[in-house]
Amino acid sequence: xxNIGIIKTLKFKNNAISLVVPVSLTENVTGYNVLAQVLKRxxxxxxxxxEIARYLQDMYGANFxxxxxxxxxxxxxxxxxxxMDNRFTLYKxxxxxxxxxxxxxxxxxxxxxxxxFDDEIIAQEILNHRLYIESIYDDKGxxxxxxxxxxxxxxxxxxxxxxxxxxLDGIDRKALIGLWENLKEKEAFCYxxxxxxxxxxxxxxxxxxxxxxxSKNGHELxxxxxxxxxxxxGEVFEQMKxxxxxxxxxxxxxxxxxxxxxFALVLFNSIFGGGAHSKLFNEVxxxxxxxxxxxxxxxxxxGVLTIGAGTDFKNxxxxxxxxxxxxxxxxxxxxxxxDIEVARxxxxxxxxxxxxxxxxxxNYLIALRVFGIDYTINQVxxxxxxxxxxxxxxxxxxxxFICAHYLEGEAKDGEHEGA
Amino acid sequence: xxxMKELKFIDEKIYETEINSLKVYYIPKKGFAKSYAILTxxxxxxxxxxxxxxxxxxxxxxxxIAHFLEHKVFEMxxxxxxxxxxxxxxxxVNAFTNNHQTSYYFSTxxxxxxxxxxxxxxxxxxHLTKENVEKEKGIIAEEIKMYDDHPGFRGxxxxxxxxxxxxxxxxxxxGSVESIYxxxxxxxxxxxxxxxxxxxxxxxxxxxxxxxxxxxxxxEQVKPGRPLDLVKKIYDEPKESLKKESTLHMDLQVPxxxxxxxxxxxxxxxxxxxxxxxxxxxxxxxxxxxxxEENIRNGKINDSFSTExxxxxxxxxxFIGGESKEPEKVFTLIENYIESIKSDGNFxxxxxxxxxxxxxxxxxxxxxxxxxVDRIGVTTTGMLLHQExxxxxxxxxxxxxxxxxxxxxxEVFHPERSTKxxxx
Numbered sequence: 001x002x003n004i005g006i007i008k009t010l011k012f013k014n015n016a017i018s019l020v021v022p023v024s025l026t027e028n029v030t031g032y033n034v035l036a037q038v039l040k041r042x043x044x045x046x047x048x049x050x051e052i053a054r055y056l057q058d059m060y061g062a063n064f065x066x067x068x069x070x071x072x073x074x075x076x077x078x079x080x081x082x083x084m085d086n087r088f089t090l091y092k093x094x095x096x097x098x099x100x101x102x103x104x105x106x107x108x109x110x111x112x113x114x115x116x117f118d119d120e121i122i123a124q125e126i127l128n129h130r131l132y133i134e135s136i137y138d139d140k141g142x143x144x145x146x147x148x149x150x151x152x153x154x155x156x157x158x159x160x161x162x163x164x165x166x167x168l169d170g171i172d173r174k175a176l177i178g179l180w181e182n183l184k185e186k187e188a189f190c191y192x193x194x195x196x197x198x199x200x201x202x203x204x205x206x207x208x209x210x211x212x213x214x215s216k217n218g219h220e221l222x223x224x225x226x227x228x229x230x231x232x233x234g235e236v237f238e239q240m241k242x243x244x245x246x247x248x249x250x251x252x253x254x255x256x257x258x259x260x261x262x263f264a265l266v267l268f269n270s271i272f273g274g275g276a277h278s279k280l281f282n283e284v285x286x287x288x289x290x291x292x293x294x295x296x297x298x299x300x301x302x303g304v305l306t307i308g309a310g311t312d313f314k315n316x317x318x319x320x321x322x323x324x325x326x327x328x329x330x331x332x333x334x335x336x337x338x339d340i341e342v343a344r345x346x347x348x349x350x351x352x353x354x355x356x357x358x359x360x361x362x363n364y365l366i367a368l369r370v371f372g373i374d375y376t377i378n379q380v381x382x383x384x385x386x387x388x389x390x391x392x393x394x395x396x397x398x399x400x401f402i403c404a405h406y407l408e409g410e411a412k413d414g415e416h417e418g419a
Numbered sequence: 420x421x422x423m424k425e426l427k428f429i430d431e432k433i434y435e436t437e438i439n440s441l442k443v444y445y446i447p448k449k450g451f452a453k454s455y456a457i458l459t460x461x462x463x464x465x466x467x468x469x470x471x472x473x474x475x476x477x478x479x480x481x482x483x484i485a486h487f488l489e490h491k492v493f494e495m496x497x498x499x500x501x502x503x504x505x506x507x508x509x510x511x512v513n514a515f516t517n518n519h520q521t522s523y524y525f526s527t528x529x530x531x532x533x534x535x536x537x538x539x540x541x542x543x544x545x546h547l548t549k550e551n552v553e554k555e556k557g558i559i560a561e562e563i564k565m566y567d568d569h570p571g572f573r574g575x576x577x578x579x580x581x582x583x584x585x586x587x588x589x590x591x592x593x594g595s596v597e598s599i600y601x602x603x604x605x606x607x608x609x610x611x612x613x614x615x616x617x618x619x620x621x622x623x624x625x626x627x628x629x630x631x632x633x634x635x636x637x638x639e640q641v642k643p644g645r646p647l648d649l650v651k652k653i654y655d656e657p658k659e660s661l662k663k664e665s666t667l668h669m670d671l672q673v674p675x676x677x678x679x680x681x682x683x684x685x686x687x688x689x690x691x692x693x694x695x696x697x698x699x700x701x702x703x704x705x706x707x708x709x710x711x712e713e714n715i716r717n718g719k720i721n722d723s724f725s726t727e728x729x730x731x732x733x734x735x736x737x738f739i740g741g742e743s744k745e746p747e748k749v750f751t752l753i754e755n756y757i758e759s760i761k762s763d764g765n766f767x768x769x770x771x772x773x774x775x776x777x778x779x780x781x782x783x784x785x786x787x788x789x790x791x792v793d794r795i796g797v798t799t800t801g802m803l804l805h806q807e808x809x810x811x812x813x814x815x816x817x818x819x820x821x822x823x824x825x826x827x828x829x830e831v832f833h834p835e836r837s838t839k840x841x842x843x
Contacts, residue, residue, distance in 0.1 A: 050715070053706040057707060057780030058780075059783070061783025061784040124718040124721070134672035135742060141565075244565050275506070342506045352528040353526070358790075
């Protein structure tokens with residue numbers, strides 16, 4: 001069963017199960033968001049979210065959530081539960097069965113399918129999700145970043161992981177039941193981690209979740225659909241009642257984990273904008289005091305890179321010019337071997353540190369499996385060690401600007417706004 | 420290394436020693452890839468007025484100075500970006516300032532000793548010039564503006580300003596654009612000298628370390644601090660809140676609400692009071708409470724609803740908050756519920772089994788801290804600064820009764836100590 005992985009470790013007080021169901025971004029992202037919330041509202045045995053919370057408290061404060069994460073062309077529906085190992089429970093109780101029971105209840109016995117399920121709960125969660133989407137508008141950096149994706153992309157990767165109001169309008173009980181029926185039949189991936197004495201025993205327990213026996217649906221695992229960029233949109237300015245301007249830039253990397261030079265891209269991003277050691281941080285923040293935060297990041301499965309910065313509206317042009325200048329320097333090789341080694345050390349260090357978090361490790365490995373990538377963490381590290389300056393210059397040259405979104409304050413009609 | 424205490428039931432140990440007047444704590448974590456160090460000055464945003472002559476004369480500094488100093492501690496003589504140096508050594512370094520502390524920390528998977536040496540050098544070698552202080556004002560002004568656009572943060576500041584009359588916790592940790600522009604290098608040097616004294620600091624180390632080597636390094640790097648004559652100003656804060664209601668306008672799509680309460684803490688055992696307060700809040704408003712279950716069911720609140728309690732030696736707050744299109748109605752629900760508990764003499768008696776279950780959950784959450792070197796470092800530091808004994812956490816929690824929780828309820832819930840903030 002190559003969709004189930006085991007990580008044996010004794011260094012945590014907890015064990016954990018991470019179960020991931022990847023769905024396509026074209027399949028109704030918004031609906032899956034609402035579905036996840038509805039599932040958490042209760043099951044056949046746990047009649048409300050409070051009953052689930054009581055069950056978790058009784059498992060010595062176990063943690064459970066259903067999370068949604070956009071990775072490449074997929075929306076990962078992540079069921080995650082972590083619970084105390086029986087080396088530490090008061091009466092040596094083993095909590096694996098309880099954890100699996102909870103997952104089974106949520107996946108197979110949601111109140112959604114019961115006739116007595118309250119229509120009101122569905123209506124509430126649709127409304128709650130509407131509030132959630134609207135509240136993103138109130139988080140300006142997040143909002144601007146989503147806008148630049150919407151503006152610069154024509155394909156499904158433009159959809160934010162929480163979905164859209166338009167899609168939400170089409171969601172009702174029937175649609176949710178349809179999505180749930182669909183979810184249960186999908187291929188799922190799982191990691192069980194922690195103090196695993198007998199691998200077979202845990203595999204057997206986890207495999208009792210029927211979803212892990214679903215066979216591969218051929219259409220599920222298309223690796224990378226071509227990105228379709230909207231190169232016409234250029235620079236878009238939007239006004240809001242805000243104190244600090246937000247600038248979001250979108251680039252096509254032309255490199256991803258599926259094709260081109262992924263490993264050089266990792267080091268390029270680290271040197272260029274991947275932290276307090278980076279060119280952007282030092283130039284825009286430290287040398288010119290234009291921003292408090294500035295960073296670049298990319299999705300290795302999607303071939304898309306973004307830069308986000310919070311800066312005074314009047315400094316948009318200056319900051320933008322500095323960004324372009326730094327990118328040109330990356331392209332022409334104006335960075336040192338030391339810059340490369342710093343970035344390499346940093347990236348390898350964070351890959352090594354991943355083993356200190358069950359959640360991060362299992363989700364990193366699951367993502368690779370979902371997309372059919374065979375690398376182990378050690379192989380990734382070995383490949384990063386081989387990256388040269390020329391390769392980094394090449395991925396810098398491949399980087400193609402697509403569009404920019406600027407969020408600025410409203411024109412003031414003599415009205416005095418705060419500082 | 421000095422003395423050692425054990426947390427037997429979870430198989431953890433803490434070593435404690437003092438090196439050149441700096442208190443050092445070490446929590447070994449075998450098998451973890453990362454190790455972690457956090458160096459903290461007992462100096463936070465609220466310490467804007469203090470005396471360095473044992474209380475004879477006091478001087479007041481601009482708000483936001485502790486946080487400003489935190490930024491400047493990253494400057495080192497000779498220039499160069501210290502972040503790069505840590506990164507070269509495989510570490511991530513950062514810092515934070517809150518009301519009562521300033522902490523500098525790094526985590527790394529390699530070169531722990533070199534990183535620790537760099538951290539100690541960085542913190543104990545100030546480099547404040549007119550130019551680098553001026554440069555930082557622009558950066559911090561952008562940081563302040565960033566938070567000014569954050570509804571949750573604005574609401575929190577407004578709630579603190581409404582609860583407190585004069586205690587400086589009512590001010591933004593970063594100060595204001597005006598206050599930071601009034602700062603001078605001399606202000607910063609005076610505050611540095613007063614608070615960045617090893618006697619006023621603690622160092623917590625977590626990981627798989629050779630502790631003898633570490634001790635040796637600290638002894639070399641840290642010079643004993645001068646005797647301290649530091650007295651922080653004590654504020655005479657009334658029990659009542661300053662302002663009962665306020666509304667901020669930020670053009671939000673979804674309004675945020677905060678119900679705040681000022682908690683007057685007269686008892687000495689901060690850990691016990693915090694645990695009792697947390698149990699109380701979980702019992703009456705937590706995700707397993709009747710209030711939560713009923714109002715989630717009828718759609719009057721959603722899962723953004725949450726509560727928080729934070730107690731310090733000289734101030735304390737409870738917050739109940741969330742997002743809602745009709746925040747006034749949520750306030751009414753909260754207030755009516757509090758009144759109904761007051762008039763129901765048996766309310767807490769029926770919650771005996773809930774209390775035990777919540778304790779079980781909290782015990783698990785406490786144990787969970789020990790799954791992450793970062794969380795161990797931050798939590799241990801916070802508890803040490805508050806003179807809270809981590810070794811008594813579980814025992815104290817276990818001994819709290821329904822009667823204790825009932826008295827806590829009667830003690831804290833007074834309408835005249837409350838405030839209601841809506842951010843639209």
